[in-house]
Amino acid sequence: MTQTVLEIRGLKKWFPITGGVLGRVRGYVRAVDGVDLEIKEGETFGLVGESGSGKTTVGRCILRLIEPTAGEIIYRGQEVTRLKGEAFRRLRRRFGIVFQDPYASLDPRQTIRGALTEPMKYHKIVESDDEALEKAKELIKRVGLNEDHLYRFPHEFSGGQRQRIAVARALTTDPDFIILDEPTSFLDVSVQAQILNLLSDLQKEFNLTYLFISHNLSVIEHMSNRVGVMYLGAMMEAAEKEIIYRRPEHPYTHALISALPIPNPALTRERVVLAGDIPSPVNIPSGCRFRTRCPYATDYCKEKEPSLLARQPGHLVSCHYELKLSAPIPIAEISRKA
C-alpha cells in the first residue's frame, strides 16, 4: 500500500472584499471553498479546472504562500497549517514549486547561480559556498543546460530554458513533493514536450510526488495518474485518469472533456456545449454550484449542495444524481504514424 504524502481536508480560502472609507468587509471571493484531496507517494495528481476555479490557490495554500482561511493540510502525518518558525522552515524544504510564468518567477538581477544556491543556503542544505556551487552545477546539467549558464542572467534565456532553470531551483532543497503550477502554459508545443519529458524523468530519478496544476486537459491526461476536476472553488470529481477521461460521472467533467478540441479531423463525437459563463466566485450559486450551467439540474440541486462522495473506491463524485453519461471521447483505432 502506497503511503499518502499529502492530504487536504476542507480547505477554504476566502479573500475579503473591502470597500468604502472605513474599509469594511463587504463580501468574500470564495476562491477555494471546501476542497478535499489526497496525494499518494510517487504519483502525479493532476488538478484541472477553468480560470477562477481555485486550482492555483490550492497550490499556494499548501505551501502557505497564502494562509488558508480554514481546513487542514497534512503532509506525512504533520499538520502544515499550525507549524511556525523553524519547524515550518524545516518542513518547507521538502516542498518545491514551479510557477507558470518563467519570466516573472526568476529575479532579473540575480544570476542563475544565485537563484540556485540561495535556497540551499537558506535551508542550510550545504555547508559552504563551494558545496552549493557543486550542487548547482549538478542540477543545471541535470535539467539539460550547462555550467556556463550559471553565470548568466534570466533575460539571456528563452522561455523553455528559463522553465528548466525554475525546475532546477525547485529541486535545490531535495524536496519530495513538487507543485507544478501550469509549468508549460507559456511555452510552445515543441518546447512543452521537452519540459514534460524532463519532469517525467526527474520524477522517476528522484522519486518525486507531483501536484500538477493545469487548465490544459491534454497535458494533465499525459502527466497524471489521478485527476481532480475543480469548478468554482470545489472539487467536482476525482478519480484515476482513465475514469475521468473515459467514464466520467459528473456532468461538468463530461462537458469539459467533450469540449476539448482534439487534433484528429477523422474523429466524430457528440459535444456537450455548456451554456453561459462561469458565475463569479463572489456570488456562488446556492445548492450545487454547477447547477446554473448543468443540463441535468433539478430543483433539488438548488436547495442542497452535494458532497464529494466515493461511488467506487477511489472515484469521488459531487453530484446528487447517478447519471448515465456517454463516453466523452471515442477511442481512436488509428495509431499514430511512426
Place this chain on the structure above:
Amino acid sequence: MTESAPDKSEALLQLSNVRLNFHTYAGEVKALDGVSFMVTKGEALGLVGESGCGKSVTALTIVGLLPENASVTEGKIILAGKNLLEISSEEMRKIRANNIAMVFQDPTTFLNPVLTLGEQLEEVFLLNPDELARIAAERKMEDTLVEARSDKGTQPKENAEGAPSTARLSKSAQKKLARILSIEVLKQVQLPDPERILKEYPHELSGGMRQRCMIAMALARNPDLFIADEITTALDVTIQAQILELLRQLKKELTGSTLLITHDLGVVAELCDRVAVMYAGNIVELADVKELFANPLHPYTQGLMRAIPMIDRPLERLETIPGSVPDLIYPPSGCRFHPRCPFAFEKCKLEKPELIHGGKAHTVACHLYGEGKA
C-alpha cells in the same frame, strides 16, 4: 510555386512570394521568407505554427496593419483583382471596411472602453449610409422608419420598390436602422438579450461575450474574408467550445472565406478545410485537413504532431523537436528547419526547398520529397 489544389474552386485571395522584414536595432528580422498560398471562395484555411513563425504577421500584412518598422520587400497579395500591397491607404481602408474583417486574440484591447457596444457596433453600419438606404429599400422598412424620416419632409416612397434607393436616409432613420441591424447581428452570434448588451460597456461583459461581440462586428458587413487570429486562445475550455460551435454554425450560414490563425492543432482539425503549416517565416506544408493529419510529410509537421499530448491516443512519452525556433535576424541557410531536422542532409543547408506536390491536394517544402521521390 503554385497551389496544391488547382481544381474548380476559385481564388479569393492569393499571396505570392511575400517577403517581409522588420527593422530593429539588433538587425533585420526576416519574418516572412516568401510566403505563398491561396484562399478559395467559401473555404476555411487554417494557418498553424508556433509563436514567432509569422502567422500573425501574414494576417497583418493582408489587412495592411503592419507596424511602422515593417517593410514588404517582395511579393503580391491579390484580392478581387487588386494587389493590396500597391493600393493607397484610402483604398485599403475601404477594403477593410467592405471585404476583409479581422478578429484578434484579446477582445479587450480592440474594443473601445469608453463607448458602449451599441455605439461601436452601430458605427460599422453608419459608416456606409448608401448600404443602409439599400437595406431599408430592400426590406421595405420605409414604414417603420417613416416617423424618423417625416421630420425631414422628403418622402421618396416610390424608391422602396424597384431599383435600390440612392436617396439617403435621414440621420435618425439611419441610427434606427443601424440599431435594428446591430441587434440582428448580435442574435446571429447567439448573445442573449442583445438590446441590453448594446447599452453596456466592454468591461461589463465576460471574455466570451466580448469575443462574440468582436465576431459580430466583423461579420456585420458580411465580409469576403474573415480573419480570426487566435480567437479562442484566451478563453476557457467550455467558453472556447461555445465559440467553436458558433464558428461552425456561421460557416454554414455565411458565404465568405475564413483564414483561421492558431497554434492549436485541435482547433484546426475541428474547423478548417485546408491547413498551412508555418515555420520560421515559411509555409512548409499545405494540405487538406484530413490528409495532413493522416499523412504529415514535412519533418516539422511530423514532429509537431508527435509533440502534443493527444487524449484520444495516449502515449508513454512525447517526442520532442530538439533545439528551439531560430533567430530570424540570422536565419539558418537553405531550409530554415535544417538545424532541428532529424533527416537533414547536405542539400538542406544550401538550398531552400520550394513547395512541391507531395500527393493529392498536398504540397510540401522539403528536399526529402524532391526529384520524383514523392
